[in-house]
Amino acid sequence: MVRFHHRHYIILIMPLYSPVNNILCVTPAELALCGISEEYLKRARNGQRKGEMYCWEFHKQGRNVYHHYHSLKPQYKELIKAILCNNIEPDIYLRNQEEKKAAAVINAITDQLTSLVVSYPYEIEELTNTHLYTPTECHQLARAAAWFRLINDFDVHKARKLGFASIVDFRNEVFKRCLNEQNANPVPLIKFKKGQITNERVLYRNAQDYKAEGIKCLIHAGVGNVNREMADTLVHAKMIELASNQVKYSWEDVSMMYNDWADNNNKPNMSTSAVKQYLNTPKIKKVWFYARHGKLAADNELQSFINRDKPSFPDALWSLDGSTMQLYYRNDKGEIKSELYVEFVTDANTGAIIGYSIAYTETAGMVEEALRNAINKYEYKPYQLQYDNSSANKAVVTKNLMDNMSRVHFPCEAYKGRGKYVEGIIGHFQQRVLRYNENFKGGNITSKSLNSKANPELLAKFSGKNAEKQLPTFDQVIIEFNEAVAEWNARGEKRDSFGRWVGESKISRYTSIQHEKRAKMNYFDKISLFMIKQKDPYPYGNNGIVIEINKKVHHFIVPDGNDTPGDFIFANEHMFEKFIVKLDRENPDMISLYKDDIFITYAYNKEKLPSCVADMKEGNKAKQVYLKTQQDEWGSKYAIRELEKQMAILGELKATGTDGFGWWDSSKSNVNARENDLEDAFNGVSDGLTDKQRRILNIGR
Numbered sequence: 001m002v003r004f005h006h007r008h009y010i011i012l013i014m015p016l017y018s019p020v021n022n023i024l025c026v027t028p029a030e031l032a033l034c035g036i037s038e039e040y041l042k043r044a045r046n047g048q049r050k051g052e053m054y055c056w057e058f059h060k061q062g063r064n065v066y067h068h069y070h071s072l073k074p075q076y077k078e079l080i081k082a083i084l085c086n087n088i089e090p091d092i093y094l095r096n097q098e099e100k101k102a103a104a105v106i107n108a109i110t111d112q113l114t115s116l117v118v119s120y121p122y123e124i125e126e127l128t129n130t131h132l133y134t135p136t137e138c139h140q141l142a143r144a145a146a147w148f149r150l151i152n153d154f155d156v157h158k159a160r161k162l163g164f165a166s167i168v169d170f171r172n173e174v175f176k177r178c179l180n181e182q183n184a185n186p187v188p189l190i191k192f193k194k195g196q197i198t199n200e201r202v203l204y205r206n207a208q209d210y211k212a213e214g215i216k217c218l219i220h221a222g223v224g225n226v227n228r229e230m231a232d233t234l235v236h237a238k239m240i241e242l243a244s245n246q247v248k249y250s251w252e253d254v255s256m257m258y259n260d261w262a263d264n265n266n267k268p269n270m271s272t273s274a275v276k277q278y279l280n281t282p283k284i285k286k287v288w289f290y291a292r293h294g295k296l297a298a299d300n301e302l303q304s305f306i307n308r309d310k311p312s313f314p315d316a317l318w319s320l321d322g323s324t325m326q327l328y329y330r331n332d333k334g335e336i337k338s339e340l341y342v343e344f345v346t347d348a349n350t351g352a353i354i355g356y357s358i359a360y361t362e363t364a365g366m367v368e369e370a371l372r373n374a375i376n377k378y379e380y381k382p383y384q385l386q387y388d389n390s391s392a393n394k395a396v397v398t399k400n401l402m403d404n405m406s407r408v409h410f411p412c413e414a415y416k417g418r419g420k421y422v423e424g425i426i427g428h429f430q431q432r433v434l435r436y437n438e439n440f441k442g443g444n445i446t447s448k449s450l451n452s453k454a455n456p457e458l459l460a461k462f463s464g465k466n467a468e469k470q471l472p473t474f475d476q477v478i479i480e481f482n483e484a485v486a487e488w489n490a491r492g493e494k495r496d497s498f499g500r501w502v503g504e505s506k507i508s509r510y511t512s513i514q515h516e517k518r519a520k521m522n523y524f525d526k527i528s529l530f531m532i533k534q535k536d537p538y539p540y541g542n543n544g545i546v547i548e549i550n551k552k553v554h555h556f557i558v559p560d561g562n563d564t565p566g567d568f569i570f571a572n573e574h575m576f577e578k579f580i581v582k583l584d585r586e587n588p589d590m591i592s593l594y595k596d597d598i599f600i601t602y603a604y605n606k607e608k609l610p611s612c613v614a615d616m617k618e619g620n621k622a623k624q625v626y627l628k629t630q631q632d633e634w635g636s637k638y639a640i641r642e643l644e645k646q647m648a649i650l651g652e653l654k655a656t657g658t659d660g661f662g663w664w665d666s667s668k669s670n671v672n673a674r675e676n677d678l679e680d681a682f683n684g685v686s687d688g689l690t691d692k693q694r695r696i697l698n699i700g701r
Contacts, residue, residue, distance in 0.1 A: 024091055025066035026080060034079040041067075114177060117146045123215040130219055131236055132281065140191035141218045147178055147190065148210035151203075175200040193218050235267055236284075243279050244288035251276045310349060313515040317348040318382035318406075319422035320370070322362045322390070326430055328439040329477035336471065338441050342481070343370040348386070348421040349513075352489050352506035353429065354378055358478065364395035365585070368530075371405065372586065375529060378511060379520045385409035386420060400533040433484045439471055530584040531592055537578040540571065540593075544606050545581065549588045556591050556603035565607045565623050568634040 028041050044056040045065070057071035069077065069090060077090075085093035119142040127138040151174060154162075159170035181189035182196055197203050209217040238261055242254045249257070255272040262269055270278075279285065290298040311317040325340040343366045345355035355374025359366045367387075375381060385406045387393045393411065402409040412420050434440050472480055489510075492503035504512075521529070538545045544557035544567060557567035579593040579600065593600040607623075 024069040024094070026069055026084075028065055028067070030080075030084060031067065031076075034076070034083050036076070036079075116150055117143065119143050119146050126215055127219065129233070131233070132219070132283065136187065137191055140188060141193075142215075143181070144178075144190040144192055145210060145215050145218060147174070148207040150174070151207040152211045171200065171204065175203055178203060234265070235262075239275060239279055240284070240288050244291035246292065248292055254279075312349070313518065314347050314349045314510045314513050315380050315382050315515075315518045317384045317386055317421070318354075318374070319346050319348050319420055319425070320344065320367065320385065320387040320393070321420060321422040321426065322366070322392070323426050323430075324441075325358070325477075325481060326434060326441040327437060327477050327481065328441055328471055329474055330471040331474060340477070341366070343367055343392075344422055344426055345370050345374040346422045346425045347510050350506045350510045351421075351425050351428075351493075352510045353425065353485050354507075354510065356485065358481070362390060362392045364392045364398045367392050367395075367398050368401055368532075368585070371401065372530060375405075375521070375526060379526070380518055381521060381529065382406045383408070383517055386422070387411055388420065396535040397532050401530065404529050404532065429484070429488050433488045434481075437480060437484070439477070439480075527584065527587075530586065531582040532584070533594075534581045534583065538581050539576055539578045540574050541576065542571070544571075545579070545591070545593075545603060547581070547583070547588075547591070549583070549585050554588055555606040557606045558593075558601050558603050564626075566627055566630050567606075568630050570601070572634055572638070 028038055031041060032038055041056075044053065045058055047053040048056040048058065055071055055073050057068040058065055059068075060066070069080070072080075081087060081090060084090070088096070119139065123145055124138050124142045127133055127141055128135070133141065151171070154167070154170060156167045159167045162170070164170040164173070178190065178197070182192075192206065197206070206217065239254070239258055242249060242257055252272055255270065255275045258275060259269045261267075279288065286298075286302055289302060293301070320343065322341055322343045324338070325342050326338070327340070328336055328338045329340075331337050339360055341359055341362055343357045343359075343362065344353055346352065347354050355370050355372075355377060357366050357369035357373060359369075382405060385402050385408070387409070389411045392398060399409075430440075489507035490505050492501035492505060493509075494501075494503055496502045534547075538547065544555045547554050547556065558570035560566055560569045579595060580597075581591050581593060583591040589605055591603050593603055
């Protein structure tokens with residue numbers, strides 16, 4: 001191995017290298033590793049002694065021979081550099097090796113230091129009793145205290161005795177070990193009072209604090225200037241009790257009541273700021289905040305957010321909500337009003353307002369109208385619906401409509417607006433579009449920003465007689481709102497550096513983006529979509545199914561045929577039977593009947609015939625006669641026929657002599673002829689009228 005020698009003594013590399021006093025040497029064995037034979041080296045040394053050559057200077061120390069590197073020929077130097085020194089200059093290589101040896105020694109010594117770091121159990125117990133730290137944090141703080149004890153125990157003499165050159169080297173190595181334990185993954189091994197320590201000076205200042213105060217120097221000063229021992233278990237419980245009271249005492253009152261209690265229980269008094277600071281420690285605040293302000297407020301204030309990706313395509317999620325229109329108008333009496341309510345249907349992917357309805361109050365019908373508006377306008381339906389827990393959305397008919405429209409639908413968690421996309425869309429729509437109308441009422445009253453509120457001096461000009469001149473009418477404010485929605489949908493997705501909206505508009509993105517899970521609906525799809533299952537079953541009576549829709553009574557029957565007005569066949573089989581009904585309340589011309597979730601048939605509005613001759617129209621009389629005849633056929637005559645059949649089966653058919661509803665002896669041929677006529681009438685081959693009835697009605701066969 002390459003070594004430095006001074007005259008005839010081996011000299012270890014010193015911090016300052018002097019080529020004058022130090023000679024770089026290499027042994028014959030090391031030269032042999034470079035391919036030079038020992039026999040040749042012996043001849044070379046012999047020639048050097050005799051003065052025959054001058055490139056093999058050497059000296060001996062005992063039996064060891066050392067060749068001087070500087071005297072060797074360049075080719076030998078290159079061999080030594082390449083083979084022994086890894087292509088590094090020999091003097092630099094030697095220095096690196098010595099530094100590695102020194103570092104290895106220091107590491108071995110410092111590893112011994114780590115084994116001297118031992119936590120005290122009583123300090124862990126004291127940290128636990130503060131109720132401010134988790135068990136893991138208690139052990140982390142106790143280990144930091146153990147490092148502080150080690151730092152304080154070592155002086156210059158102990159450091160040198162252990163193998164360090166100076167106390168500075170000792171402290172440098174201790175700081176490195178502390179830094180490694182502080183940044184350990186996944187859980188740090190040590191923790192300090194004020195976060196992480198990245199400065200050696202701060203570490204040793206903390207060690208001095210520990211020497212003066214002990215473990216208390218690592219406990220967060222959560223009670224201000226009061227000593228930590230004040231916040232024992234009983235004190236902590238009392239302050240939590242006062243802070244969590246639903247009456248919501250002020251901090252001054254909490255401090256006053258605590259100190260009155262402290263005087264009676266031999267506990268130290270605490271200032272208002274100390275009480276407030278202690279109670280607002282994050283872990284403690286969560287304990288009393290829920291009881292003091294309620295779960296909803298506490299969740300919004302303290303619960304962490306769940307970040308979600310925006311829906312990946314239009315119609316993946318429709319978000320619904322209602323809000324006041326926030327626009328003043330004047331009614332027919334000239335009064336200033338602003339009670340109009342809007343139900344919004346928004347697309348979460350593009351932020352477009354794709355449907356809405358306007359009314360005075362939120363109802364199930366209003367929600368249906370808003371959804372119908374979105375469907376009819378763009379002819380798409382949602383994959384998922386998102387809404388709140390309002391009574392309009394919880395109505396049975398609304399839920400049934402949502403079942404028809406979407407694959408998935410459920411309400412957001414109550415009073416958590418941050419979970420609904422529509423909340424942000426409505427807010428931005430009001431502040432970025434509606435607010436530019438002078439009759440804008442202002443944003444949400446809970447908003448703290450003045451920019452979201454209307455200027456009262458601007459609204460003052462609408463008072464009194466000015467309202468008639470300045471404020472829009474009801475019809476005008478509806479137009480104004482429609483224009484605002486159109487403007488919102490026409491805006492791009494972001495602004496450029498000049499404040500202009502750029503990019504494809506919201507509504508253009510909504511209508512143009514193609515996706516495998518969205519497709520336009522046809523006419524039949526849209527009709528079926530709004531056939532909504534009603535809450536209760538309806539009986540089929542002698543006037544069909546009677547339903548009141550929009551304050552108008554409808555009678556739905558299942559007609560015997562396409563052109564026949566009666567429902568005798570269906571009524572004969574299902575009279576007084578109850579059916580589940582699906583109907584479109586906006587277009588109540590037809591309903592569908594279900595039994596045990598199985599579709600039965602469609603029923604239609606029953607035709608009304610005039611009650612007086614003056615109102616008669618062509619064909620009305622024939623229909624009246626037909627219906628009267630059918631009533632007889634499906635009334636008493638039907639009963640007679642069926643009873644005759646049953647009596648024939650029993651062999652007991654005989655005359656009874658009753659008048660008008662009697663039985664008479666009939667031959668088999670007569671009975672068959674009468675039944676054939678009835679069947680012909682039912683099949684449309686015959687009109688079922690007698691010759692006399694045809695002469696009266698002037699009807700031919």
